[in-house]
Amino acid sequence: MTRQDVVSALGSIDDVTIxxxxxxxxxxxxxxxxxxxxxxxxxxxxxxxxxxxxRVATLIDLIEADDEDGDLADHD
Known part of the structure; x- marks a missing residue:
């Protein structure tokens, strides 16, 4: 998976999470x-x-931790 894949799926998130x-x-x-x-x-x-x-559970933890700083839930 590439950086662009992550950004296309989740929107704007921090580089560490990516x-x-x-x-x-x-x-x-x-x-x-x-x-x-x-x-x-x-x-x-x-x-x-x-x-x-x-693996999906690990990703959920990363996404939810990043969402505390932003608003990923509004991303489509």
């Missing part, structure tokens, strides 16, 4: 799933989706 996301080895699909779990978990649970795996 680097940590890329270093996680996650795919763009996993990043998008993490965003969905971080900001729409009730909708995913009502669809019967299984809980996120370890």
């Amino acid at each position: 680097t940590e996301i890329i270093a996680s080895g996650a795919s763009l699909e996993e990043l998008r799933e993490a965003w969905a779990w971080a900001f729409a978990d009730e909708a995913l649970m009502s669809q019967g989706r299984p809980l996120p795996g370890t």
